[in-house]
């Protein structure tokens with residue numbers, strides 16, 4: 001298990017967070033640009049000194065160990081393979097650095113290349129490999145030293161969509177077999193959901209939310225997380241099912257009291273040109289701020305008492321004359337509007 005409090009001070013940035021990753025666990029670090037994710041990995045690897053705090057591996061101090069002696073494997077976005085070495089020698093490099101005799105290191109490397117599905121590519125130079133193959137060599141190199149801690153910095157970011165799928169599946173399999181602690185930095189919520197046991201969301205150098213991927217996705221606690229998982233998110237004050245926001249009161253599925261978050265998906269919002277008949281409980285008049293294509297539907301950005309995204313079909317855009325500046329009525333299903341303590 002890796003545990004610690006990591007403090008890194010820079011002129012205009014301070015990282016200060018606690019992190020714990022159990023053996024066999026995969027933690028994904030998510031967060032906006034500049035949040036401090038790479039700083040966490042570099043500190044764990046020993047490439048960056050801590051300003052304060054500590055890192056422990058199974059209870060023993062690790063932050064005092066120099067980088068080259070830490071039992072850490074790293075995989076980067078851009079592979080960082082040695083261009084003049086064969087795939088086999090790239091993988092053997094890790095064990096060699098850890099004092100394994102040359103012959104044995106190359107044997108080990110061969111086994112690892114086979115494990116990542118690259119038997120037959122031992123003699124290939126990095127430039128003769130595809131992006132997906134190069135990344136699997138990098139993974140084999142990281143795992144060949146039998147690290148206790150595996151650090152992956154955007155390992156799929158440089159790959160095209162198809163290769164990404166294939167390498168994500170390979171990574172999933174190898175992470176499943178890996179018995180050390182793994183920390184994955186990613187911008188992609190799908191990578192995080194598929195690969196991680198737990199998400200840790202970092203903003204501005206601090207942890208703002210953590211938990212199982214499904215729990216974080218269902219109950220975002222910051223705008224960044226809400227956007228990541230595609231939900232509208234507000235803070236309000238609840239009195240039973242009624243939640244008072246700044247400009248409007250919404251009815252939520254759950255009964256709560258006091259400060260709450262309210263979240264709903266863009267698909268829970270229906271738009272009308274005129275005030276709809278009957279009285280849907282969540283109804284307000286909005287002005288369209290923008291209209292953009294989003295996969296096979298259209299995302300409409302609403303301004304007014306509630307800033308929200310609504311997903312509608314392309315046909316609805318034409319029928320309702322949805323264009324920036326137009327006025328519409330927005331109705332929201334209470335059953336899809338979730339309230340939880342803030």
Ligand SMILES: Nc1ncnc2c1ncn2[C@@H]1O[C@H](COP(=O)(O)OP(=O)(O)OP(=O)(O)O)[C@@H](O)[C@H]1O
Nearest residue numbers: 010011012013031032033034035036037038039040
């Ligand atoms: N070598 C450096 N010297 C000074 N400041 C740095 C250095 N590297 C990063 N920073 C600053 O530290 C902060 C955290 O950077 P970091 O790279 O850890 O963020 P990140 O979450 O990994 O971002 P991204 O998703 O863009 O890679 C940023 O404000 C960045 O500008």
